[in-house]
Amino acid sequence: MSTTFVRAAARLLVVPVATSVFLAAPAPASHAVDRAVATTTLTAGSPTAARVQRKVTRVALGERAVAKARSRAGSPYRYGANGPRAFDCSGLTQWVYKKLGKRLPRTSGAQAGAVRRVGKPRRGDLVFFHSGGRVYHVGIYAGKRKVWHASRPGHPVAKERIWTRSVFYGRVR
Template sequence: MSARTRIPALISRAGTTSVLTAAALAGSTLIPAAAPTAEAATPAGKALRIAASKKGSPYRYGAVGPHRFDCSGLTLYSFKRVGKKLPRTAAAQYNKTRHVSVRSRKAGDLVFFHSGGGVYHVGIYAGKGKIWHSPKPGRTVRKERIWTRSVWYGRVK
């Protein structure tokens, strides 16, 4: 029985029971968008939401939160809150992740900016070519478009 035929059957069987009770019995079939996505339920998805919740927090070199961050401090803080350990610096975080291709990247993966083989910046991939990061002194945590192709992606284990 499909959701379309099951819902009217539930409502008619409910009799004097309210439609809301029937909806509760039907579960998330009435509102498919209310069902959480698998990606959002992962530690990486949760870390992404934590980073986003820090929007507007000021940059401070060496800071690991909860109110000020540098780039790797934001990623370390966000993943620590979901029970994942990361090293302190962007380069060390790159070495600790499972490297993934641009085609395999997912929201919640780390994005490492590099120059001459060295990693100098990190953010959390937000999807659609954007990252959450703490950019530099005088700026705040924000979501921005990735501005270069000189990036590598890593998935926190």
């Protein structure tokens, strides 16, 4: 038999078998830790259990913030508006976190002072745009250098790429 024929026959046999093994394998565990599992599998009251609980809560809050911002996609921009039908930048972030039970001040500059600055952003963190020492815009970090925001008149709430390096990130407490 020729080598080409043997290789072709092997591919016909190996690929379906490998595919069926891959499809029959159990799915990997989710990256998000279930709050109930995290607290019951660890010793109640232990420092590790408390740390896991805080991390789960932060991750869940950030993901919910992104989902709330996404739910307002297409809402018109209006200066000074804080929802639910129209927004300006800080009105959107204030509205999103209010729906999640967190209070934020009204303006982007005041919001920058009310959050804890972080170096590595996670989804749901606030993105503050600054120039000359002044914060001029805020949005909700969507991951992969993208932000949900209400940018300016004529542009509805949308997810866009972060266009500058003059930003810092803050996490709502």
